Amino acid sequence: MQGQRIDVASEKPYPVFLGVTLENLGEYLATRIGMGEHLLVVTHPNIAELYLDSLKKGLPSFRVDTLIVPQGEEEKSLERISELTSAAIAYGADRKTVVLALGGGVIGDLAGFFASMFMRGMRYVQIPTTLLAMVDSSIGGKVAVNHPAGKNLLGDFYPPLAVWTDFSTLETLPWEEMLNGLAETVKHAVIADEELLSFVERHAQDIKARKPELYKELASRSSAVKVKLVSEDETEQGKRMFLNFGHSFGHALEAEMAYQGITHGQGVSIGMVAATHLAQERGLMSNAEVQRLINLLKSFGLPVSIKGKNPQTLIDLMGADKKNYQGQKVLVLPKGIGQAIVVRDAKDEEIMRAWKKVIK
Amino acid sequence: MQGQRIDVASEKPYPVFLGVTLENLGEYLATRIGMGEHLLVVTHPNIAELYLDSLKKGLPSFRVDTLIVPQGEEEKSLERISELTSAAIAYGADRKTVVLALGGGVIGDLAGFFASMFMRGMRYVQIPTTLLAMVDSSIGGKVAVNHPAGKNLLGDFYPPLAVWTDFSTLETLPWEEMLNGLAETVKHAVIADEELLSFVERHAQDIKARKPELYKELASRSSAVKVKLVSEDETEQGKRMFLNFGHSFGHALEAEMAYQGITHGQGVSIGMVAATHLAQERGLMSNAEVQRLINLLKSFGLPVSIKGKNPQTLIDLMGADKKNYQGQKVLVLPKGIGQAIVVRDAKDEEIMRAWKKVIK
Ligand SMILES: NC(=O)c1ccc[n+]([C@@H]2O[C@H](COP(=O)([O-])OP(=O)(O)OC[C@H]3O[C@@H](n4cnc5c(N)ncnc54)[C@H](O)[C@@H]3O)[C@@H](O)[C@H]2O)c1
Ligand SMILES: NC(=O)c1ccc[n+]([C@@H]2O[C@H](COP(=O)([O-])OP(=O)(O)OC[C@H]3O[C@@H](n4cnc5c(N)ncnc54)[C@H](O)[C@@H]3O)[C@@H](O)[C@H]2O)c1
Numbered sequence: 001m002q003g004q005r006i007d008v009a010s011e012k013p014y015p016v017f018l019g020v021t022l023e024n025l026g027e028y029l030a031t032r033i034g035m036g037e038h039l040l041v042v043t044h045p046n047i048a049e050l051y052l053d054s055l056k057k058g059l060p061s062f063r064v065d066t067l068i069v070p071q072g073e074e075e076k077s078l079e080r081i082s083e084l085t086s087a088a089i090a091y092g093a094d095r096k097t098v099v100l101a102l103g104g105g106v107i108g109d110l111a112g113f114f115a116s117m118f119m120r121g122m123r124y125v126q127i128p129t130t131l132l133a134m135v136d137s138s139i140g141g142k143v144a145v146n147h148p149a150g151k152n153l154l155g156d157f158y159p160p161l162a163v164w165t166d167f168s169t170l171e172t173l174p175w176e177e178m179l180n181g182l183a184e185t186v187k188h189a190v191i192a193d194e195e196l197l198s199f200v201e202r203h204a205q206d207i208k209a210r211k212p213e214l215y216k217e218l219a220s221r222s223s224a225v226k227v228k229l230v231s232e233d234e235t236e237q238g239k240r241m242f243l244n245f246g247h248s249f250g251h252a253l254e255a256e257m258a259y260q261g262i263t264h265g266q267g268v269s270i271g272m273v274a275a276t277h278l279a280q281e282r283g284l285m286s287n288a289e290v291q292r293l294i295n296l297l298k299s300f301g302l303p304v305s306i307k308g309k310n311p312q313t314l315i316d317l318m319g320a321d322k323k324n325y326q327g328q329k330v331l332v333l334p335k336g337i338g339q340a341i342v343v344r345d346a347k348d349e350e351i352m353r354a355w356k357k358v359i360k
Numbered sequence: 361m362q363g364q365r366i367d368v369a370s371e372k373p374y375p376v377f378l379g380v381t382l383e384n385l386g387e388y389l390a391t392r393i394g395m396g397e398h399l400l401v402v403t404h405p406n407i408a409e410l411y412l413d414s415l416k417k418g419l420p421s422f423r424v425d426t427l428i429v430p431q432g433e434e435e436k437s438l439e440r441i442s443e444l445t446s447a448a449i450a451y452g453a454d455r456k457t458v459v460l461a462l463g464g465g466v467i468g469d470l471a472g473f474f475a476s477m478f479m480r481g482m483r484y485v486q487i488p489t490t491l492l493a494m495v496d497s498s499i500g501g502k503v504a505v506n507h508p509a510g511k512n513l514l515g516d517f518y519p520p521l522a523v524w525t526d527f528s529t530l531e532t533l534p535w536e537e538m539l540n541g542l543a544e545t546v547k548h549a550v551i552a553d554e555e556l557l558s559f560v561e562r563h564a565q566d567i568k569a570r571k572p573e574l575y576k577e578l579a580s581r582s583s584a585v586k587v588k589l590v591s592e593d594e595t596e597q598g599k600r601m602f603l604n605f606g607h608s609f610g611h612a613l614e615a616e617m618a619y620q621g622i623t624h625g626q627g628v629s630i631g632m633v634a635a636t637h638l639a640q641e642r643g644l645m646s647n648a649e650v651q652r653l654i655n656l657l658k659s660f661g662l663p664v665s666i667k668g669k670n671p672q673t674l675i676d677l678m679g680a681d682k683k684n685y686q687g688q689k690v691l692v693l694p695k696g697i698g699q700a701i702v703v704r705d706a707k708d709e710e711i712m713r714a715w716k717k718v719i720k
Contacts, residue, residue, distance in 0.1 A: 011371075078438045081514070082507065089509040094682060117477075117514040119682055120504065144480065147442065149449040154441070154477040271424070322454060322479055 003095050008139065008159070009231035015140060016163040016227060018220050022051055025127070026058035032161060033098055035061040036273070036341040040093055042084065042111035043102040044071045045144040047129055050118050050172055063258060065091040069110065073259070076110045076145045078154065084114045087148060095119040098161065104130035104177070105137035109152070112143030116158035120318070123161045129169040131181025131215070132264075135188065135222035138163045140230040140240075150322075165223070175210075178263035182207070182300055183246075185218060187272060188225035190293060191242045194338035196221045197296070204299045229242075242340040244323060246272030249354070252317035256309065269302035272359050278346065279333040289337055304358065310357035315348055366584060367500065368519070369591035376499060376523040376587055383410055383522050385460075386418035386486070392521060393458055393483070395421040399452055402444065402471035403429045407489055412531055415462060415487070424464075425451040429470065432716040433619070436470045436505045438514065445476045455479040458521065464490035464537070465497035472503030478517035483521045489529040491541025491575070492624075495548065498523045500590040500600075511701035526582070527576050535570075541624035542567070542660055543577060543606075547632060548585035550653060551602045554698035556581045557656070564659045576686050602700040604683060605692040606632030609714070612677035616669065629662035630718050637694040638706065638714040649697055653718070664718065671715035676709055 003019035017028070029039075039062045048068055050174065056064055067087050068076050088097070101111035101124055108126050115124035126138035144155025168180070181202075189197035199221065200207065206214050226243070233240040250271030254262055276293055279285040294304050323330050326345045329351070335341050363379035377388070389399075400420045403412065408428055416424055427447050429435050448457070461471035461484055468486050468676050486498035488710050504515025530538070539565035542560075549557035559581065562568065566574050586603070593600040609630030612623055636653055639645040654664050688704045689711070 078442050082438050085507050085513060086509050089513075109529045117516060119513065120502070120515045120517055142480065147445050149446050153445060153449075153479065156477060157480055 006227050008227050010159050012159045014159050014162055018165045020165045022054040023058040038063045040099040041066040041095050041100045041102055044156045047103050050257040075107055080135055081114050095122055097122050099124035102127045104133045108133055108137050109144050113145055116156045126163040131178050134165050134219050136184045139226045170215050183265035183268040187245050188222045190334050191245050191340040192225045196336055201296055241342050242332055248318055248321055248331055249274040253312045255317050266303050269297050270306055273304045274354045274358045277357040284333055284335045305360045307360050309359050311352050314355055316352055366587050368587050370519050372519045374519050374522055378525045382414040382526045383418040398457040399424045400457050401426040401460045407463050436466055441474050455482055457482050459484035462487045464493045465693055468493055468497050469504050473505055475671055476516045486523040489536050492534050494525050494579045496544045499586045511518045528533055532576050543625035543628040545582040548582045551605050551692050551700040552585045561656055562574050575642055579595055601702050602692055605625045608632040608681055608691055612674045615677050619626055626663050629657050630666055633664045634718045637717040665720045667720050672711050675711055697702045
């Protein structure tokens with residue numbers, strides 16, 4: 001088997017395979033779960049069309065069924081889990097069945113949460129096909145669905161059997177989707193890996209030209225940051241919090257716009273810039289470092305400011321973040337490039353000034 | 361604090377308090393979670409009427425909200441979890457909120473599963489008010505909801521912060537409900553505690569006369585069996601399986617009758633007799649031991665046979681048990697009184713003969 005393996009330390013440790021192929025998953029599974037077992041692929045119609053044959057080609061010694069879920073964030077719901085349950089039972093699934101989550105973060109979160117509860121838990125494999133899923137959502141064992149009362153409101157910490165990443169699936173991913181993963185990659189670089197930031201800067205043109213070799217390197221390094229942080233802190237008490245850099249600001253913006261007309265990557269991009277301004281005001285970042293981040297984001301076409309927003313509304317929305325603690329907003333601020341800190345004493349005035357720097 | 365404490369060994373160990381009072385829970389909680397925290401009581405209307413005041417009296421130093429769920433097995437559903445989610449958000453619940461599940465197995469399973477997934481997990485306390493919940497469902501961390509495709513089909517292993525058992529709540533429990541807990545108690549005695557069986561036999565008349573002191577003793581001993589078995593085997597790979605004694609047969613009967621006109625206790629009672637006949641045929645039980653079980657069940661008015669059922673239908677239904685393994689029916693058989701074994705080689709012919717012994 002080609003490719004690289006990194007292990008996530010966790011209550012139940014699991015391997016992340018990077019640079020493997022869909023066709024080879026069967027070979028690995030045969031060593032992990034034995035042959036003949038029942039597999040349930042959960043995926044979207046477009047992904048099934050592109051990649052289901054390749055995946056199935058490697059699974060001749062298993063009984064394979066497929067559950068197709070329509071695309072879209074709104075499919076991450078309890079209702080969809082109920083439908084998956086009926087379909088799984090119709091296919092004779094039981095607690096020995098292994099779920100293969102083939103897709104982006106929506107499929108990973110939904111199929112993973114479904115696996116966590118069906119007959120009190122089946123095993124599942126994350127097979128990420130978006131850059132965001134590869135570097136972020138497939139790693140760390142967080143699974144969830146949305147609820148009218150909040151995004152990712154119902155979920156679990158439920159580590160997969162393995163993460164199986166075939167970079168070649170990125171070739172068909174639209175550029176807008178790529179940008180969501182790039183925003184998280186810049187985040188990983190800023191909070192934990194200065195070299196990754198230099199790498200992305202050096203190769204910005206080739207990344208935009210979508211050279212496959214570059215994505216391998218970029219995604220591997222970016223995944224490694226996530227593996228490192230979640231390994232040190234599985235249930236989000238300490239360092240895993242750093243991954244929230246840009247997200248407290250970004251989520252407020254996404255919520256204010258009701259998730260319309262702004263992508264998650266765009267929200268995170270503007271959010272990182274806002275947080276970085278706050279960090280600069282506190283003397284944690286130099287002006288040059290702030291500019292470095294802004295220039296990089298701009299070079300990909302990610303936004304670094306937004307028009308016509310009311311900062312007070314955004315601050316109020318930040319007050320509803322489920323990561324806040326005892327009424328205090330919890331923020332992640334970069335400390336130079338490659339480090340971060342968590343602050344629980346940010347005043348609304350300084351948050352206001354940070355917002356004003358990104359509202360034009 | 362009066363009462364007895366036994367600890368469940370588990371990945372996350374937790375204490376079971378027996379013979380405490382609802383009024384004293386607050387005192388204990390203050391030491392476990394600190395004062396001022398947000399509590400969310402989940403209960404039924406009739407239980408709220410009977411016991412909510414007593415519970416709340418002990419909680420002056422907490423912020424307490426109550427979510428009322430209609431009675432009935434059909435309330436254990438994903439739809440109800442969705443409604444609890446909306447209500448919890450409206451009350452400002454967050455991941456620091458502690459759920460108090462005040463009721464029988466329906467409330468315990470539902471509120472526990474809700475707690476397991478809300479914001480990826482809040483803490484919860486089991487406060488069982490039925491005999492069945494006290495000796496069985498509140499212990500062991502199994503939580504679940506039903507789905508049209510199967511009972512308890514979606515769930516989790518999610519240990520509570522503590523189990524808080526006030527025996528005085530049994531005073532208002534209808535006798536039919538008491539019988540469900542008595543059937544499980546007889547089960548515990550047969551698989552693991554011969555002394556408990558003698559105790560129940562000796563005091564059958566006083567139990568029927570509902571003498572409170574007896575319930576304390578009976579429920580404490582019966583709970584202790586469950587604590588012991590789940591402590592040795594949290595996720596149901598080994599000895600915990602013994603708890604399934606009578607249930608493979610019983611569930612088939614309940615399913616055949618579509619859960620109408622038969623209680624769970626009645627199903628388990630007939631199921632234990634059937635399994636015991638099979639055990640006798642295999643030389644694991646003497647005729648006298650079989651009669652001892654039958655006489656005891658009869659003395660409470662629990663059924664030991666049933667009219668007009670087709671044994672083949674029941675065998676087919678047993679084939680759908682989620683505890684079966686690789687197409688083999690997995691059965692628990694008593695070995696004398698006080699021990700049990702798991703068998704995976706039972707032939708349909710012997711199961712047929714066992715059914716015939718209980719079908720009149
Ligand atoms: N669990 C976590 O830790 C975590 C972390 C971050 C984000 N998330 C979640 O991830 C979700 C977003 O994930 P996403 O950005 O991957 O979006 P997504 O899963 O919706 O995928 C984006 C789109 O790309 C399509 N697609 C996927 N792979 C493709 C491919 N190889 N070629 C062509 N098209 C492809 C999908 O069909 C979809 O339409 C959100 O629901 C978010 O909450 C979870
Ligand atoms: N999690 C487990 O390990 C486990 C084990 C066994 C059973 N269960 C589940 O438990 C459920 C059955 O539980 P149950 O038998 O407690 O039934 P239940 O929860 O439905 O309670 C029975 C009835 O008694 C009423 N009641 C409860 N306490 C009362 C009191 N003190 N005074 C008066 N009325 C009271 C309730 O309102 C209800 O109508 C089933 O859903 C079953 O699947 C779970």
